[in-house]
Amino acid sequence: MRTLMKLVLLVLVTLVVPLAALGQTTVPHTLNVQGVLRNVDGSTVTGTYTLTFEFYNNGTGSGSPLTSLTTSPMYVSNGLFNVNLNLGPTNYFAANPAIYLRLGVASGGGANDWMPLRQIGSVGYAYMAEQCNTLLTPAARRLSNTSVQTS
Numbered sequence: 001m002r003t004l005m006k007l008v009l010l011v012l013v014t015l016v017v018p019l020a021a022l023g024q025t026t027v028p029h030t031l032n033v034q035g036v037l038r039n040v041d042g043s044t045v046t047g048t049y050t051l052t053f054e055f056y057n058n059g060t061g062s063g064s065p066l067t068s069l070t071t072s073p074m075y076v077s078n079g080l081f082n083v084n085l086n087l088g089p090t091n092y093f094a095a096n097p098a099i100y101l102r103l104g105v106a107s108g109g110g111a112n113d114w115m116p117l118r119q120i121g122s123v124g125y126a127y128m129a130e131q132c133n134t135l136l137t138p139a140a141r142r143l144s145n146t147s148v149q150t151s
Contacts, residue, residue: 029087031120036079037105044079052104052112053085057096061117066092066099 033053037045050073054065069085092099099120104112 029089029091031085031087032082033085033101034080034082035103037076037081038079046077046079047075047107048073049076049081050074050106051081051083052106053083054102054104055092055120056100056102056117057092057098059098059100059117059119061100061102065102066090066096 037049039045050071052068052070054061054068056063056065067087067090069087071083074081074083100117101120102117103115105115106112
């Protein structure tokens, strides 16, 4: 019986320690943006481009952007690009009911051609889960303080 209780205790510790660690993890503040760049005639582009991403809390792009990020010159083939943007420690999605993205595209060191603003869908709002992340910590703490009595 004592061996069974040690096994149960070992299983509880094995489950509780990762849960406690999970409650301490942080949500990465990156946003993946993928797209296709096209010319005015609809044909895809190939070449080296610099992309600028501006985030606004309004659909008009008025005022200063919440943040602005510019990539290093990157090679685009058949118009396809894939960028992970590091938004830093600020959670823009928690403080704003709607966020809009404006993309600027430049080639050869020229000026940006700006695309129309697009509202970011629900994926960006997964950052709000970061607030729920702290809810696990008290529960994990309660589990780790549970004692198992042996007879």
